[in-house]
Amino acid sequence: GIQVEQSPPDLILQEGANSTLRCNFSDSVNNLQWFHQNPWGQLINLFYIPSGTKQNGRLSATTVATERYSLLYISSSQTTDSGVYFCAVEYTGNQFYFGTGTSLTVIP
Amino acid sequence: GAGVSQSPRYKVAKRGQDVALRCDPISGHVSLFWYQQALGQGPEFLTYFQNEAQLDKSGLPSDRFFAERPEGSVSTLKIQRTQQEDSAVYLCASSGRDITGETQYFGPGTRLLVL
Numbered sequence: 001g002i003q004v005e006q007s008p009p010d011l012i013l014q015e016g017a018n019s020t021l022r023c024n025f026s027d028s029v030n031n032l033q034w035f036h037q038n039p040w041g042q043l044i045n046l047f048y049i050p051s052g053t054k055q056n057g058r059l060s061a062t063t064v065a066t067e068r069y070s071l072l073y074i075s076s077s078q079t080t081d082s083g084v085y086f087c088a089v090e091y092t093g094n095q096f097y098f099g100t101g102t103s104l105t106v107i108p
Numbered sequence: 109g110a111g112v113s114q115s116p117r118y119k120v121a122k123r124g125q126d127v128a129l130r131c132d133p134i135s136g137h138v139s140l141f142w143y144q145q146a147l148g149q150g151p152e153f154l155t156y157f158q159n160e161a162q163l164d165k166s167g168l169p170s171d172r173f174f175a176e177r178p179e180g181s182v183s184t185l186k187i188q189r190t191q192q193e194d195s196a197v198y199l200c201a202s203s204g205r206d207i208t209g210e211t212q213y214f215g216p217g218t219r220l221l222v223l
Contacts, residue, residue, distance in 0.1 A: 031210060041197060043151075043214035086150050088212075094139065094164060096212070098150030 002027045002091040006099035013077045013106050021072040021102045023087035031090035032063050034072050037101070038083045046072070046085075077106045110134075112215035114200050120221045121190045129185045129218045133202030140183050141212065142175055143199040151199055157183060190222045 003026040013019055023032075034046040047054050047061040049070065054061055058077075063070040070087055084101040091097055113132045121127050133140050138159050143151035144167075153167040159180035168175070172191075177183040187194055197219050201212040 033212065035214075040216075041219075042216055043199065043201075045211050045213060048211045088150075090210075094141070094156045094158075095153045095167070096141070097153070098143075101150050 002029070002089065002097050004087065004089055004097050004099040006085075006087060006102050008102060009100065010103045011105070013104065015077060015079060015106055015108050017077050017106075018073070018075045019077060019104070021074070021085050021104075023070045023072070023099055025068050025070075025087075025089050027068070027091065028065070029068075029089040029091055031096075032065075032070055033088050033096075034061055034070070035086045035088060036081075036083050037086060043086070074104075077104075079106045079108055082106050112200055112202050112213055114198075114215040114218050116218060117216060118219050118221075120223065123190060123192060123222055125190050125222075126186065126188045127190055127220065129187075129198050129220070131183045131185070131200030131202075131215060133181065133183070133200070134204070134213055135181075137202035137204035137213075138180070139203045139210070140177060141201040141203075142183070142185050143201065144169075145197045145199055145217070147196075154185070154198075187220075190220075192222050195220055195222045 005024045049063045051065045060073045088096045088098045140157040142154040145151040156164040157177045172188045174186045197217040199217045200215045203212045
């Protein structure tokens with residue numbers, strides 16, 4: 001199967017700092033999404049981004065499909081950004097494979 | 109409804125009991141997914157429905173796990189003779205065509221604890 005690796009595994013930021021999260025995948029994919037799982041366990045879709053760049057407020061994402069990676073940028077971080085960030089790729093059929101996640105803690 | 113809902117939110121079962129977990133997808137969404145998330149891990153795919161058809165069940169860990177979506181809307185994941193290793197959060201997601209493609213929307217999950 002496909003391997004989906006995320007880095008860093010853990011990240012602690014001071015409020016207001018910027019960060020970049022990375023997702024590497026081992027094969028060509030049909031679909032890539034970024035999710036935020038809040039401390040209560042709810043998964044929220046951030047971006048559907050199989051290729052290219054998208055921005056939504058303080059968040060933006062870039063996927064370079066030919067090089068098999070995606071980046072999630074968080075600018076001016078807030079305490080509410082804390083949680084686990086997952087990338088998920090659609091590899092075969094409709095199976096989505098999730099990475100191991102990046103656990104982000106933003107301290108005031 | 110406005111989002112995906114799941115019930116119950118929490119379930120405690122004794123080993124050997126059968127459990128049934130319910131998912132109400134977003135109205136009109138044709139695709140429905142079930143995932144299992146162990147503590148500290150990312151969600152793992154269990155099964156996929158397109159309308160009432162179960163097109164992929166390759167992620168179901170054993171024949172004790174069974175899922176259905178008889179009318180193409182509500183889905184039920186059933187686990188027979190539960191074991192302690194079944195303890196996890198079970199997530200349901202639905203998707204439908206929109207301008208951004210097949211975005212998945214997740215429910216809050218059912219946290220299952222098998223004693």
